[in-house]
Amino acid sequence: MYRFFTSIANAPRVTACSVGPHVRRACIDIGSNTTRLLVADCNGGGLREVHQERVFTRISRGLLTGGGISEAKVTEVATVVAGQLRVAQALGAADVLALATAAIRRASNREELSAAVRAACGLEVTVLTEQEEARLAFIGAARALNKAPAGALAVVDVGGGSSELIVGRVPNVVDWSRSVAVGSGDLADAFLHSDPPTPPELGRARQHIDQAFRGIEIPGTSLAVAVGGSATSLRRLAGALLDDAVFSRTLELLCNAAGDEVARRFGLDRERVRLLPGGLLILQAAAEWLGADLQIGYGGLREGALLEAAG
Numbered sequence: 001m002y003r004f005f006t007s008i009a010n011a012p013r014v015t016a017c018s019v020g021p022h023v024r025r026a027c028i029d030i031g032s033n034t035t036r037l038l039v040a041d042c043n044g045g046g047l048r049e050v051h052q053e054r055v056f057t058r059i060s061r062g063l064l065t066g067g068g069i070s071e072a073k074v075t076e077v078a079t080v081v082a083g084q085l086r087v088a089q090a091l092g093a094a095d096v097l098a099l100a101t102a103a104i105r106r107a108s109n110r111e112e113l114s115a116a117v118r119a120a121c122g123l124e125v126t127v128l129t130e131q132e133e134a135r136l137a138f139i140g141a142a143r144a145l146n147k148a149p150a151g152a153l154a155v156v157d158v159g160g161g162s163s164e165l166i167v168g169r170v171p172n173v174v175d176w177s178r179s180v181a182v183g184s185g186d187l188a189d190a191f192l193h194s195d196p197p198t199p200p201e202l203g204r205a206r207q208h209i210d211q212a213f214r215g216i217e218i219p220g221t222s223l224a225v226a227v228g229g230s231a232t233s234l235r236r237l238a239g240a241l242l243d244d245a246v247f248s249r250t251l252e253l254l255c256n257a258a259g260d261e262v263a264r265r266f267g268l269d270r271e272r273v274r275l276l277p278g279g280l281l282i283l284q285a286a287a288e289w290l291g292a293d294l295q296i297g298y299g300g301l302r303e304g305a306l307l308e309a310a311g
Contacts, residue, residue, distance in 0.1 A: 025309060026088035026096040027302040028081055030125065032060040032103035032160025033185045033229060033275060035077060037084040038302040039091050042310040047303060051091055055080045056271045059103040060161045060185045068109040074116045082121035097305055098123045101133055102162035133301065134166045134177035140304030141227045141297045142170045151222030156286040156294060158228045158279050160185030165286060167219045176219050182212040184230050187278030196255045197277050205278060209285045216289065224290050225297035229272065230279025235296045236266045242294040247284045251277065
């Protein structure tokens, strides 16, 4: 059984300006941790969220020894995408994009997943390159800002199988980006097995993150924004700004209570809580490398894709 999490806000989130003629569009994002749907009314100036939902499909957990996605996981994801397409169509979406990121990009049988989705519902899946993923995440985050920074903007997008570091200029110019081969799902599966995680587990995870970030030289920025599932969930625990004190306090909270208790207390899914310590450690490392606190943003890859499609 799949668990769907939906949100139709009473006051839908608005990205930039959303006046004038609009088209209802949808984006299905097949990620390493989740498969997510966003339906929004879009025009060239912005978008207004109508509906979003997610399913924890955990593709990275279904990777086989040879680097392929298991047949069962391929079938599961295709079924979920078909269901989300039906939701988008029922809501009147005139155009539906299906995008895939790191876990599918690195899978040896990614064409099998694309074919399964096509057979299940007729959608064509676009497997994004690292550069495309970075660009769309940057656009989504930059266009959601209330005020553009005076200088460069850094966007940190932590996913399940990789993390994107992007530096550019608002609203849509990417000057520098790196895809770092470390994600919250991979960290949880490889290192963070206890509930809650133990200090030795956290230490091994930190070592792995340090190795992944080693040698990266990030350009200077005026503002740093964090997006993605980990950042969005951390807003409930920590607020809108992630600084040294908040990172320490939030990690202590996650490591001194069972996952079920944290999930209940903050209204989070249990699977997301399991992934949060790894996501927090990656965000903390990114903040240290940037030499800046992280502001938790609102937009991201799906918003960027819809804004770019709207022209």
